[in-house]
Amino acid sequence: xxxxxxxxxxxxxxxxxxxxxxxxxxxxxxxxxxxxxxxxxxxxxxxxxxxxxxxxxxxxxxxxxxxxxxxxxxxxxxxxxxxxxxxxxxxxxxxxxxxxxxxxxxxxxxxxxxxxxxxxxxxxxxxxxxxxxxxxxxxxxxxxxxxxxxxxxxxxxxxxxxxxxxxxxxxxxxxxxxxxxxxxxxxxxxxxxxxxxxxxxxxxxxxxxxxxxxxxxxxxxxxxxxxxxxxxxxxxxxxxxxxxxxxxxxxxxxxxxxxxxxxxxxxxxxxxxxxxxxxxxxxxxxxxxxxxxxxxxxxxxxxxxxxxxxxxxxxxxxxxxxxxxxxxxxxxxxxxxxxxxxxxxxxxxxxxxxxxxxxxxxxx
Amino acid sequence: xxxxxxxxxxxxxxxxxxxxxxxxxxxxxxxxxxxxxxxxxxxxxxxxxxx
Numbered sequence: 001x002x003x004x005x006x007x008x009x010x011x012x013x014x015x016x017x018x019x020x021x022x023x024x025x026x027x028x029x030x031x032x033x034x035x036x037x038x039x040x041x042x043x044x045x046x047x048x049x050x051x052x053x054x055x056x057x058x059x060x061x062x063x064x065x066x067x068x069x070x071x072x073x074x075x076x077x078x079x080x081x082x083x084x085x086x087x088x089x090x091x092x093x094x095x096x097x098x099x100x101x102x103x104x105x106x107x108x109x110x111x112x113x114x115x116x117x118x119x120x121x122x123x124x125x126x127x128x129x130x131x132x133x134x135x136x137x138x139x140x141x142x143x144x145x146x147x148x149x150x151x152x153x154x155x156x157x158x159x160x161x162x163x164x165x166x167x168x169x170x171x172x173x174x175x176x177x178x179x180x181x182x183x184x185x186x187x188x189x190x191x192x193x194x195x196x197x198x199x200x201x202x203x204x205x206x207x208x209x210x211x212x213x214x215x216x217x218x219x220x221x222x223x224x225x226x227x228x229x230x231x232x233x234x235x236x237x238x239x240x241x242x243x244x245x246x247x248x249x250x251x252x253x254x255x256x257x258x259x260x261x262x263x264x265x266x267x268x269x270x271x272x273x274x275x276x277x278x279x280x281x282x283x284x285x286x287x288x289x290x291x292x293x294x295x296x297x298x299x300x301x302x303x304x305x306x307x308x309x310x311x312x313x314x315x316x317x318x319x320x321x322x323x324x325x326x327x328x329x330x331x332x333x334x335x336x337x338x339x340x341x342x343x344x345x346x347x348x349x350x351x352x353x354x355x356x357x358x359x360x361x362x363x364x
Numbered sequence: 365x366x367x368x369x370x371x372x373x374x375x376x377x378x379x380x381x382x383x384x385x386x387x388x389x390x391x392x393x394x395x396x397x398x399x400x401x402x403x404x405x406x407x408x409x410x411x412x413x414x415x
Contacts (some may be wrong), residue, residue: 170367186391214381217374
């Protein structure tokens with residue numbers, strides 16, 4: 001978070017993250033080239049260019065699978081949150097590895113083509129009606145184009161220019177790119193590969209990514225259903241009990257229109273703000289109060305819990321919500337106040353009373 | 365307000381989370397097997413040949 005424009009805000013943790021990532025990539029490429037050379041058929045040796053093409057291609061696939069696992073894993077266990085912090089650099093580096101893979105493809109297979117190499121790439125095999133022998137290159141091209149768009153728009157300038165919801169929707173294209181990459185690999189190199197090892201590795205990655213996201217999608221559906229169930233006849237939403245919220249933490253409450261609200265407990269008070277950070281729509285309710293401010297767990301953006309405003313000189317602001325207490329039960333008005341509207345925090349009585357009849361009924 | 369990205373994620377992965385592994389396994393099942401290296405008919409030298 002910076003008040004003045006800086007192209008990239010380099011901090012120690014970002015440098016360590018990027019260096020560790022680059023070291024991992026170099027180590028993988030080195031080991032791949034060593035091991036693949038040692039195990040190749042000596043009567044039919046593989047050209048060095050093809051080996052490097054495969055090394056970078058498999059590396060890009062593994063990196064893409066890892067990126068897709070970070071989000072659900074961070075939801076599952078907070079210890080994965082540091083991986084999420086610099087995920088955009090991870091994505092840009094993956095795109096660069098994929099570009100190196102593509103450049104080896106072009107320089108090996110189409111270098112001596114009588115027609116333009118890009119024309120040759122798209123016209124050498126046009127049997128789209130068959131499964132085996134399908135021109136798998138087209139899936140690789142489409143995936144690379146999507147990765148290029150995502151890498152180009154990964155900078156905070158585009159995030160600010162497009163606004164977080166639009167930027168986030170655009171970057172959902174990564175899922176489509178992953179499907180294309182899986183088809184590219186399954187219809188291409190895995191069809192001609194004689195070893196079962198690569199099939200097992202690729203299959204395990206596909207299964208892991210799919211299972212993690214399927215689990216997250218089901219969880220999201222259940223949360224929305226809870227939001228509808230907790231609405232009372234007077235329009236208020238039963239948010240929970242005071243004792244459900246730990247000091248300087250929040251509970252996340254789904255409201256009937258599909259939005260989520262984070263209710264924070266701090267210094268004997270309760271305040272409610274929108275759960276989506278203005279920066280990248282990170283889950284504010286999974287963060288905590290630091291220096292009196294709600295702090296986003298993704299990138300550390302901060303908001304005053306009573307006003308929903310970032311402390312000066314920052315200008316970000318989120319919606320606030322009205323709360324009231326009925327005994328120990330917290331009731332939330334699901335109608336949002338305009339972003340940055342001050343709402344007086346609800347004072348927690350010194351002794352919690354019994355939960356209200358509504359909450360008992362909702363829990364039953 | 366429903367967030368379109370969240371809705372897209374949920375709908376996409378409820379389908380793709382099941383379909384993607386199945387498509388992958390299907391494509392691997394259709395993978396061409398290695399050609400048999402032994403001839404279909406075993407050729408033997410006639411009895412009494414000097415080979």
